[in-house]
Amino acid sequence: MSVRVFVPIDASALSVGAEEVAAAITRETARRGAKIALVRNGSRGLFWLEPMVEVETKAGRIAYGPVSADDVAGLFDADFLAGGKHKLCLGPTEEIPYLKRQERLTFARCGIIDPLSIEDYRAHGGFAGLEKALAMAPKEIVETVVESGLRGRGGAGFPTGIKWRTALAATADQKYIVCNADEGDSGTYADRMIMEGDPFMLIEGMAIAGFAVGATEGYLYIRSEYPHAFAQMERAVKVARDAGYLGSNIRGNGRSFELHLRLGAGAYICGEETSLLESLEGKRGEVRFKPPLPAIEGLFGKPTVINNVVSLASVPIILDKGAGFYRDFGMGRSRGTLPIQLAGNVKRAGLVEKAFGVTLRELIEDFGGGTATGRPVRAVQVGGPLGAYFPTSMLDLSMDYEAFAANNGMVGHGGVVVFDDTADLAKQARFAMEFCAIESCGKCTPCRLGSTRGVEVIDRIVADEDRAANIELLGDLCATMTDGSLCALGGLTPYPVMSALTHFPEDFDRPRKRAAAE
Amino acid sequence: MQNHTPWQPEIAKALIAERRALPGAVIPILHALQDRFGYVDKEAVPMIAEALNLTRAEVHGVVTFYHDFRGAPPGRHVVKVCRAESCQSMGCDSLIAHIEKKVGASLKHTAGDGSVTLEPVYCLGNCALSPALMWNGDLYGKMTPQKFDRLHKAKVGGS
Numbered sequence: 215m216s217v218r219v220f221v222p223i224d225a226s227a228l229s230v231g232a233e234e235v236a237a238a239i240t241r242e243t244a245r246r247g248a249k250i251a252l253v254r255n256g257s258r259g260l261f262w263l264e265p266m267v268e269v270e271t272k273a274g275r276i277a278y279g280p281v282s283a284d285d286v287a288g289l290f291d292a293d294f295l296a297g298g299k300h301k302l303c304l305g306p307t308e309e310i311p312y313l314k315r316q317e318r319l320t321f322a323r324c325g326i327i328d329p330l331s332i333e334d335y336r337a338h339g340g341f342a343g344l345e346k347a348l349a350m351a352p353k354e355i356v357e358t359v360v361e362s363g364l365r366g367r368g369g370a371g372f373p374t375g376i377k378w379r380t381a382l383a384a385t386a387d388q389k390y391i392v393c394n395a396d397e398g399d400s401g402t403y404a405d406r407m408i409m410e411g412d413p414f415m416l417i418e419g420m421a422i423a424g425f426a427v428g429a430t431e432g433y434l435y436i437r438s439e440y441p442h443a444f445a446q447m448e449r450a451v452k453v454a455r456d457a458g459y460l461g462s463n464i465r466g467n468g469r470s471f472e473l474h475l476r477l478g479a480g481a482y483i484c485g486e487e488t489s490l491l492e493s494l495e496g497k498r499g500e501v502r503f504k505p506p507l508p509a510i511e512g513l514f515g516k517p518t519v520i521n522n523v524v525s526l527a528s529v530p531i532i533l534d535k536g537a538g539f540y541r542d543f544g545m546g547r548s549r550g551t552l553p554i555q556l557a558g559n560v561k562r563a564g565l566v567e568k569a570f571g572v573t574l575r576e577l578i579e580d581f582g583g584g585t586a587t588g589r590p591v592r593a594v595q596v597g598g599p600l601g602a603y604f605p606t607s608m609l610d611l612s613m614d615y616e617a618f619a620a621n622n623g624m625v626g627h628g629g630v631v632v633f634d635d636t637a638d639l640a641k642q643a644r645f646a647m648e649f650c651a652i653e654s655c656g657k658c659t660p661c662r663l664g665s666t667r668g669v670e671v672i673d674r675i676v677a678d679e680d681r682a683a684n685i686e687l688l689g690d691l692c693a694t695m696t697d698g699s700l701c702a703l704g705g706l707t708p709y710p711v712m713s714a715l716t717h718f719p720e721d722f723d724r725p726r727k728r729a730a731a732e
Numbered sequence: 733m734q735n736h737t738p739w740q741p742e743i744a745k746a747l748i749a750e751r752r753a754l755p756g757a758v759i760p761i762l763h764a765l766q767d768r769f770g771y772v773d774k775e776a777v778p779m780i781a782e783a784l785n786l787t788r789a790e791v792h793g794v795v796t797f798y799h800d801f802r803g804a805p806p807g808r809h810v811v812k813v814c815r816a817e818s819c820q821s822m823g824c825d826s827l828i829a830h831i832e833k834k835v836g837a838s839l840k841h842t843a844g845d846g847s848v849t850l851e852p853v854y855c856l857g858n859c860a861l862s863p864a865l866m867w868n869g870d871l872y873g874k875m876t877p878q879k880f881d882r883l884h885k886a887k888v889g890g891s
């Protein structure tokens with residue numbers, strides 16, 4: 215029998231040589247006349263160990279990493295196909311503490327299965343949620359999602375089931391499910407991992423959403439920076455359609471759901487739901503006024519449910535295991551688990567799925583192992599480019615929507631970016647304004663012009679021109695952006711800016727600091 | 733190397749015709765044109781407008797809204813360098829300075845010899861392995877000046 219060997223096809227794993235490793239394994243296998251079945255799995259999310267190769271042995275899966283193509287002959291010499299000892303051997307994958315300490319619900323299969331094998335997917339619980347949903351009335355599906363407490367994982371944290379209720383109640387000849395895979399936040403990659411590592415789960419979640427609200431068409435909008443994810447989803451959609459999980463009369467049950475893929479075009483604002491809908495309609499990605507809510511008048515003017523990848527990917531397990539099962543994870547009004555993405559200057563960057571409530575300190579110290587550079591942590595940005603910068607004195611903040619909101623920040627899509635003590639927070643604040651200027655859709659003045667103005671004002675503060683007056687001006691400018699912006703790009707850019715100024719004022723006072731030192 | 737065809741209106745016309753029936757066809761059409769020619773020629777604007785029954789101004793508005801679409805042919809290689817926060821935390825600013833020097837072009841420009849076009853990008857989803865860049869669609873992580881020089885040599889030649 216041939217041994218199953220796993221080499222990830224995840225874009226991050228490829229970025230550090232997984233393709234070369236897979237090729238070397240194939241070559242060595244042929245040269246030695248060994249028998250293997252090479253599986254191109256998703257990533258387990260332990261990125262500092264990528265490319266991480268796994269071998270299925272009698273004692274379970276054994277991991278090796280990070281493996282380079284040059285290591286491959288040595289691995290064969292060490293009989294890694296039988297789990298042999300080697301300096302890169304990490305032992306049984308499931309026992310790696312980073313993984314063992316997680317609560318993986320949405321990422322239960324990612325990195326484990328062959329992403330394009332329906333049999334593998336089913337063998338690991340796949341489509342169980344869909345089978346249940348097929349036997350339920352739309353209202354029952356919606357109420358299950360409401361009860362689960364699931365809130366949107368794309369950033370705003372709006373209760374998913376409530377949104378679905380509105381769309382279900384709307385009457386129309388056509389409704390749509392739109393999946394937001396624009397994943398523009400720096401520090402995030404959970405959507406990408408799902409699309410590359412467990413694409414059927416997303417298809418399943420979208421189909422269930424379709425049954426729930428009576429939508430027979432779905433659009434998956436993937437950012438153009440993710441060509442690997444797009445290609446993988448294209449393959450997965452074809453496999454699912456051939457197997458009768460997409461199209462008309464799904465599983466012979468009479469319900470239909472068709473899924474279309476679309477590529478974004480490099481605009482951060484198109485992650486905002488109404489801008490995304492404009493883009494899908496072939497227009498400039500300008501944000502729409504609300505109301506009407508997309509659930510009532512969305513894509514092509516029809517009732518539309520728009521959800522993030524992780525939100526939709528969480529639906530199958532909720533349907534399969536029940537609302538209560540999911541709800542039992544988490545704290546307060548933040549129920550279930552959050553796939554947190556540790557990124558930036560951290561020794562062990564990777565995906566950490568935990569029930570809500572884990573603290574930043576646990577994440578950065580216990581999981582992350584401190585900074586990659588070995589220097590002290592100085593700042594952490596949570597929730598993407600519109601999220602706040604926190605100082606180390608606030609690391610006991612726990613990851614839940616309310617705790618972050620109470621501290622002028624947001625959990626967002628769950629990205630945590632670590633900076634060491636060489637970080638210059640005035641520079642980060644300036645970048646936040648610059649980014650807003652680059653990505654503004656241009657519809658409102660405070661965002662379009664205020665951000666460019668913000669860059670100039672920060673430059674003046676740092677250059678020590680009229681400091682006090684300019685700091686006041688920056689505060690006023692931020693207040694205007696908060697109050698006068700149609701969407702969160704202009705509205706939340708003040709978070710990173712003001713948090714930098716509040717928690718790291720010394721970085722805005724370089725000349726003075728230098729003078730004091732002299 | 734990128735495999736782009738010089739601009740040919742007949743090919744463009746066929747690419748547009750194949751996609752004109754898609755809901756929201758403009759962006760899929762623009763992607764198809766750019767994949768083929770490396771950029772969106774301004775001659776394409778009236779062609780798309782006519783095929784989709786839109787005004788030229790509308791199509792022009794879409795082309796210019798999105799950062800992806802180029803108005804002129806790129807170099808033989810397109811390198812997208814991430815300059816978002818996670819990559820900043822791992823020193824992308826100094827990496828970018830090195831890359832600009834090595835390539836002989838600043839971000840948003842093409843080297844004088846037409847070898848490489850450098851483009852800024854804001855996150856490639858490779859933030860666990862920052863700093864990141866994408867060379868003709870291939871993703872690279874944990875980039876360093878030394879690694880970049882080797883990559884540049886392998887792809888472009890020279891020292």
Ligand SMILES: Cc1cc2nc3c(=O)[nH]c(=O)nc-3n(C[C@H](O)[C@H](O)[C@H](O)COP(=O)(O)O)c2cc1C
Pocket residue numbers: 365366367368369370371372374394395396397398399482483484485486487488520521522523525526701702703
């Ligand atoms: C500027 C901006 C960018 C956004 N980017 C994304 C994104 O990349 N992905 C996403 O799912 N939501 C993004 N959102 C949030 C969406 O507007 C919307 O809330 C979300 O898609 C709803 O899905 P959810 O309820 O499942 O989170 C963004 C919002 C704003 C204001």
Ligand code: SF4
Pocket residue numbers: 483501653654655656657658659661662699700701702703704705
């Ligand atoms: S805040 Fe900025 S991005 Fe949002 S709608 Fe206004 S101009 Fe557009």
Ligand code: FES
Pocket residue numbers: 400401402814815816817818819820854855856857858859862863864
């Ligand atoms: S910030 Fe550079 S890859 Fe995400």
